[in-house]
Amino acid sequence: MTTKVESLPHTAISTWSGFVYQGKIALYHCLELMTKNYEMSRGLKLQLESQDDFAIFREGQCLSLHQVKAYKETLFSSYSAGIETQKKNALDRGTITAYFHVAREIRNYPDSFKKDYYPVNIYNYPIQPSESTGETKSYCPLDEVDMHIEAQINALIKATDCLDNWKINICTQIRETLEARINEKVIAVHHKIHHSKTHQKLIADEEFINFSTLCEVVEAVDYDAFKNEEYFLSRLQIDIGTYYQQFCELYDTQFQTAQAKLDGYLAVIITLDAQGMMDFLKATMPHRKGRFTTLSEFKDHALDRDSIRQGLFAIFHKLVQAEIASAEKIQFAWLVDDQFYYPTGIHTAAEAQDVICHDILEQALVEDVEFLFECGALITRAIDSPSITHVKFGADSVAREKDSMRGNNIISFKQMELVSLNNVPKELKDAEVD
Structure with missing residues (x-):
């Protein structure tokens, strides 16, 4: 009873x-x-x-x-x-x-x-x-x-x-x-x-x-x-939550403030609606290839465990709490000396910078994500590059760029750089987790 x-x-x-x-x-x-x-x-x-x-x-x-x-x-x-x-x-x-x-x-x-x-x-x-x-x-x-x-x-x-x-x-x-x-x-x-x-x-x-x-x-x-957008949104939330658990297993977040910070990020991410989740993944996985118009496409092709564990959450862990960006399609960003810094899931070694820059440019043309490339820096785990436009971009890509960007020139991306965790401004580094 x-x-x-x-x-x-x-x-x-x-x-x-x-x-x-x-x-x-x-x-x-x-x-x-x-x-x-x-x-x-x-x-x-x-x-x-x-x-x-x-x-x-x-x-x-x-x-x-x-x-x-x-x-x-x-x-x-x-x-x-x-x-x-x-x-x-x-x-x-x-x-x-x-x-x-x-x-x-x-x-x-x-x-x-x-x-x-x-x-x-x-x-x-x-x-x-x-x-x-x-x-x-x-x-x-x-x-x-x-x-x-x-x-x-x-x-x-x-x-x-x-x-x-x-x-x-x-x-x-x-x-x-x-x-x-x-x-x-x-x-x-x-x-x-x-x-x-x-x-x-x-x-x-x-x-x-x-x-x-x-x-x-x-x-x-x-x-x-059962496999509608709500289903795939839920599966993405589960995947991201699982990767977060695995991250916490790998990184002993011994400071309570660091754990609370990461919990806060996750609480925002997993409560995004379908459109918000797509915008978030496009912004934080700019190097992932493919035209993503539905969450099922993201679920199958864009999201991988290491991009979340070794990339995005490693960046969140090492840096101070990010503010919500003013741009509607970007959930997190830092502003230092009039320049925005955006977290990504890019975790590959420095030797891969040309490949990564090429992939980011190609994906930007496919997905028309020019909002991300006005000016600023993409934070990566290990890559530094003063501009993502230094790589060779063939004639076919230029032709597609003219169609996709409706006349915008690829040179407009020249002010977007890649910066590694080691070289972000000191104002962004979280002293508690060093």
């Missing part, structure tokens, strides 16, 4: 470190419940970022609370405060089931854990997701969570009479569609919270994903029907 307690939801949704992992873990648990009793699960609801990182409800009753931690630490002391908070929350609510999910194996659990932290339990995962050995482990690494989800989808299909067996062959596609649905809700809640000045702590408490929505995806016949 659940008692009515006047407690407000925690609004940790404003901190983006680990939000993708959290959504994936929520999906995995939902699939477990669906596998156990598919028809009964239709009446369940998933609540995100309210009473806990996520919670399961039936009508007005909270059935279980879930907290998710993707910390690097492995000592129990790093998690004890969170477990204690979850214990208090569960007891206050009268919820007798609470789970603590972790990405790494925790050492030094106290022998009296079950007694001291009741009703909290550490969530267990199969050691071999694709095999029914019954062996479990008390953590789910970041790089294994997709495998666990797909194995659970496989088990769900085999255990449920109304699901066709051929769907076993498209578990990845089903997973990605389900993740997109959950991510859309996470982003929607985030957007409402950050645009409300009076009811922030109540918004998430009223937002649910009905399990019937998840059933609709699992039961679908044509998965291409």
Whole structure:
């Protein structure tokens, strides 16, 4: 039984470190419940970022609370405060089931854990997701969570009479569609919270994903029907969030201000609408070739892991907080001595500067991104070039330039330079992360 307690939801949704992992873990648990009793699960609801990182409800009753931690630490002391908070929350609510999910194996659990932290339990995962050995482990690494989800989808299909067996062959596609649905809700809640000045702590408490929505995806016949711009926007958000997690794994952002700075960047990026996301990717990936008119084209061809991890987030990490640029199509920029500096995902070595400059020029002509090249510098990981127009540009390119730029001359790009992280103005360097 659940008692009515006047407690407000925690609004940790404003901190983006680990939000993708959290959504994936929520999906995995939902699939477990669906596998156990598919028809009964239709009446369940998933609540995100309210009473806990996520919670399961039936009508007005909270059935279980879930907290998710993707910390690097492995000592129990790093998690004890969170477990204690979850214990208090569960007891206050009268919820007798609470789970603590972790990405790494925790050492030094106290022998009296079950007694001291009741009703909290550490969530267990199969050691071999694709095999029914019954062996479990008390953590789910970041790089294994997709495998666990797909194995659970496989088990769900085999255990449920109304699901066709051929769907076993498209578990990845089903997973990605389900993740997109959950991510859309996470982003929607985030957007409402950050645009409300009076009811922030109540918004998430009223937002649910009905399990019937998840059933609709699992039961679908044509998965291409789900692949609209909202789907690809959600998948891009998930990819960028995943790359951010991986970046944080590689770079130990030991200063709290640095972590908050990066969280702030990500919070802006993943709440862009479809057009805003396209503009952002065009501005920060000016060297990526192709005509990009839809987000699906960006998803397939423009965005890669290293451009985000080694390029864009490495630049954000090393420099001071960027201001929002005045130009509508540029999300971030710095202004020093009347010159704008724009972050990019360019992370290749200095030896590749001619190739990069050539690619930027060609892409500028294809995409007509002249707004980016009025005057200023593109910040790269390692390349310095006083002008992007020093490379040879053939007759064919000039002809295309005349058509694409409607008479504008390529010389108008001559004031755009490339500058490496080492050579940006000292005013831009963040002393806390040097």
